[in-house]
Amino acid sequence: MPDALTLGWHQYRLERRMFWRNPSAAFFNFVLPLLFLFLIGAIVSGDQDALDVIVPGIAGMSVLSTTFSALAMNLVFLREQGVLKRMRGTPLPSGAYLGALAANAVTNAAIQVTIVVVSGRLFFGTGWPEDYLELVVFVVAGVACLAALGVAYSHLIPNFDSAPAFVNVVFLPVIFVSGVFFDAEDAPAFLRDIGRALPLTHVIDGLSGAMVTGASLADNAGSLGVIALWGIGGAVLAIRGFSWDAKRS
């Protein structure tokens, strides 16, 4: 019997190949955040303070779109189409399959963050990251947390037709209150408080520390704690509500 790790690796490679063949997925994951980065970067060009906010902000937004948004949409599609059910009837272990789906999202997040970091160095004056360890820690923590929340959120989405609306009603407000486009400290107090309660703000704080401000891992330990809390909650809900079968409706 082939072992679970080998099978998971085969499944991961299939997922990668499928990802690149789906133009809308590639657009949603890669082109949109980069479009935002270059448009807003062009608008505020010359204002290094603004650029120092935008670059880590877009990096954080990329983590959100490649994990939370993409996994929620993908799982709803696979569930509704019956792909999840079909996979469940094969000897592929469930953990290997879900691990491959998650690894696929993680790969996209890593590629995207790398592109944003390199673009920041080349075009937006943010330089190379000051603290690579901190960068990796916050990307990993953000990916784990937001991926779990994306899986959990997919349980609430009734069908694929409504998936974009369900995803964007979370995605768009969250990127605004979490300080992707402006320093969250400048927002009105109630928005700032909402932002502080959400995980993306803390992912961006960590990325900002690693890439721009030099705030260390120790300085951002509290942010790591908030991300961990959301991640644990998301993981519990992701596992408890998981359905392999299309909803009967």
Place this chain on the structure above:
Amino acid sequence: MSSPAIEVRDLRKSYGTHDAVRGIDFEVARGEVFGLLGPNGAGKTTTVEVLEGYRDRTSGEVSVLGFDPGTRPRELRSRVGIVLQAGGMYRFVTVREAVTHWARLYPHPRDVEEVIAVAGLQEKADARVRTLSGGQARRLDLALALVGDPELIFLDEPTTGFDPAARRAAWDTIRSLRDLGKTVLLTTHYLDEAQELADRVAIIKAGRILAIGRPAELGVGALTRARVTWRDEDGRVQEREVEDPTRLVHDLTAAALAHGGTVAELTVSRPSLEDVYLELTADAAADAPIPPVPARA
């Protein structure tokens, strides 16, 4: 012969207050093609999905290749092939990539090109799944179920939506599985399909098995009678339903021979599986318990 491939004892499955399966029993011998025949909503798919490990049962005993499918053991999944009624697929994968990938998931897969040929998909081997017609997609379902070289294959309405030529081709494929010694559990609401393919058939309605036996036996079972028709000397068509037509036919022919004549248009017919099916699944019969024909394997 070893133990049965499938054993089901008093299987019950409820969804909330709805009883989808209300106590059914059957066995499928190894190497047998067994058909579950019934109208939509009869409980066929629920039964099969319990056996496939997709659904928990409310009560009853179930054994598939000696395993309890409720615990979804991986060894069982590697020895079983499943064609779901509606199994989705990655849209951007090609037929060959899909079959190749599925082959990797099983310990002793069949040859990929051979399986593509068995499914009749050679010309579509490099086509993406999203470009396949409905019938071609169904044949891919079959290819993916067969590539692991399973001992037991579940086919849930495998030819629904096929044109007649595609159905014949699918039937040939299913017959070839029997020739290979595979066990097949087939659900269908097509009578001719059950009659053509199944060694034995269970007619199921409203979660109960109404009759079980060989397709030919079901037609001559205890609940059905022979119909004798002929044209009498006055030119009128006569019709009698009798338990045993031997005596009636003897009397008719003896009388005719005594006069040196013939019995015009004499026929003795047995109800077809279709007659039995229609009689059994008529609404009046839904709740009347009908003694099943004893199963003979």
